[in-house]
Amino acid sequence: MAGKKRSKVQEKKDKATNKAIDGVATMIYKSIQKNKKPDLSLPVRSLSNVKYDQKKGYFEIGNSTKVRTLTVNTVKTFAQSLKMMALSKELITQNDFATKRDAYYQSKNWQEAKFDEQVESDTVMDDIEALFASQNLTREELRFVPQEHGGAVAGDLIVVDQDLDTGKTIEIDCTKFGSGAYSVPSWVEHLQFKTKAKFILAIETHGMFQRLQSHNFWRKSKSILVSMSGVPSRACRRFIRRLSEECKIPVYAFTDCDPYGISNIYRTLKVGSGNAAHINRFFCVPNAKFLGMTPQDIIDWKLKDATHKLSDIDIKRARDALKNDPFFQSHKPWSKALEQMIKMGVRAEQQALSKHGLNFVIEEYLPKKLKNTKLFLP
Numbered sequence: 001m002a003g004k005k006r007s008k009v010q011e012k013k014d015k016a017t018n019k020a021i022d023g024v025a026t027m028i029y030k031s032i033q034k035n036k037k038p039d040l041s042l043p044v045r046s047l048s049n050v051k052y053d054q055k056k057g058y059f060e061i062g063n064s065t066k067v068r069t070l071t072v073n074t075v076k077t078f079a080q081s082l083k084m085m086a087l088s089k090e091l092i093t094q095n096d097f098a099t100k101r102d103a104y105y106q107s108k109n110w111q112e113a114k115f116d117e118q119v120e121s122d123t124v125m126d127d128i129e130a131l132f133a134s135q136n137l138t139r140e141e142l143r144f145v146p147q148e149h150g151g152a153v154a155g156d157l158i159v160v161d162q163d164l165d166t167g168k169t170i171e172i173d174c175t176k177f178g179s180g181a182y183s184v185p186s187w188v189e190h191l192q193f194k195t196k197a198k199f200i201l202a203i204e205t206h207g208m209f210q211r212l213q214s215h216n217f218w219r220k221s222k223s224i225l226v227s228m229s230g231v232p233s234r235a236c237r238r239f240i241r242r243l244s245e246e247c248k249i250p251v252y253a254f255t256d257c258d259p260y261g262i263s264n265i266y267r268t269l270k271v272g273s274g275n276a277a278h279i280n281r282f283f284c285v286p287n288a289k290f291l292g293m294t295p296q297d298i299i300d301w302k303l304k305d306a307t308h309k310l311s312d313i314d315i316k317r318a319r320d321a322l323k324n325d326p327f328f329q330s331h332k333p334w335s336k337a338l339e340q341m342i343k344m345g346v347r348a349e350q351q352a353l354s355k356h357g358l359n360f361v362i363e364e365y366l367p368k369k370l371k372n373t374k375l376f377l378p
Helices: 008-033 075-094 100-109 118-133 206-214 217-221 234-247 259-271 295-300 312-324 332-344 350-356 360-370
Strands: 039-043 050-053 058-061 065-069 152-155 158-162 169-173 192-194 199-203 223-227 251-254 289-292
Touching: 008 039, 008 075, 008 118, 039 118, 058 259, 065 075, 075 100, 075 118, 100 118, 152 206, 152 217, 192 234, 199 206, 199 234, 206 217, 206 223, 206 350, 206 360, 217 223, 217 360, 223 234, 234 259, 251 259, 259 312, 259 332, 289 360, 295 332, 312 332, 350 360
Parallel strands: 199 223, 199 251, 251 289
Antiparallel strands: 039 065, 050 058, 152 223, 158 169, 158 192
16 A cells, blocks of 8 residues: 555545644643643543443443543553554555554564553554544544454445556446455445445355355345454444445344344444444444344244254343343343343354255345345344
8 A cells, every 4th residue: 555546535534634643742742842741631431431322323432531641650651652643644654554463563663662562552542543533533544454354245336446556446346256255445435336236234154145145145135245254343334334324225234143143243233332432433333224133033934943052151141231231221122032032042043044945045034034124123
C-alpha cells in the first residue's frame, strides 16, 4: 500500500485523522508552554459505562471519562500514547498500515517507551481509538488494521474498488470467483456496491458458506452470501453494515443453534459488544434478523437425534444472557427461545440438517424459512 494511489475517500479520511491527531498534540504542547501538566481525557471502557440503546439498536459508551495526566507514575503510558499517535501519522504519510502485532514490534525502537507485552500495546491502541471515536474515527482510519480475515463473499454483488497502482476504478464481480470467493479487505470505507440482491445471508461457518456457494444458492435466492467464520471481524461487520444500508437490503443471520452462536456471534453482529461500545455505532448491524437455527427448528425439522447435549458452559452462557444481557431482556422472543433451549438441554449445528441429505439445507430448509421472514427472531 505504501506509495500507492489514495482514493478520494481515503484522502478525506486521512485529512480528518491528521487534523484530529494534530489537535491533541497542540493541546498537549500548549499545556506544557503554560507550565501545566498535560492530560488526555479518555472514555471509560468498562461495562459499568456501557448501556444498551434499544431505539438505536446497539450497545454504546456512556459519559464517564478518565483523565490520564502526565505524572511520574504515568510518564511511560503517556509517552506510549503519544508515540502510537505519531506512528499513526507516519503510516498516513507513507500511505501504509500496521497490524496490532506490527505496532507492538515497532515500539521496540521507542527506547524506554517500548511495550514489554502485546497486551500493553493493545490497551493503548484501544484507548487511542476510544479517544478519537468521538470524532467519528476508528482504528482503521488511524491505519491500524486487524490481523483476522475480513470474511468471504459470493453472490449478486459488484464491489467497486480502486487499482492501487494506477488509482483507476475497478469492478469486482462476486459471481465470477468459481469455487472461490471475494475476500473482504481490512478497510472498506472506500468501497462502493452494485447489486440487485434481495437480501444478505450472514453465515456462521465457512463450511456451510462453501456448500451454499458451490451450489449457487445465491443465484436461486437472489442473495449475497457472507461467511463470518465464527464471530464476525470488524471488517466483516462494517462491510455488511454499509452494504445493507447503502443498498437498502435486509440482513439475515444463519448460525448454529447454541448459546455461543446466538449470544456471541449473532449478538456481536447485530448490537456489538460491551467491550467495544465506543465503536459499535460503526460496526454493528442493527437491522439484522435471525433466520436460524432456532430451538424450534430442532423440533420442526426433526433433528433431535442430530443434536448434542448442552455443556455446563453452554447453560451458564444462556442463563447469563437471560439474566444480565439487556439485548435479550429487551426482546421477549429471544427470552423464550433461550429458555426453550435450556429446557430442551440440547444444541444443534447448522450441519445437523445434513441428516436429511447433504443439500437439504439448500432444497428445503432455507427456501421454506425465507418464505416467512416475519417469523425471524429480532
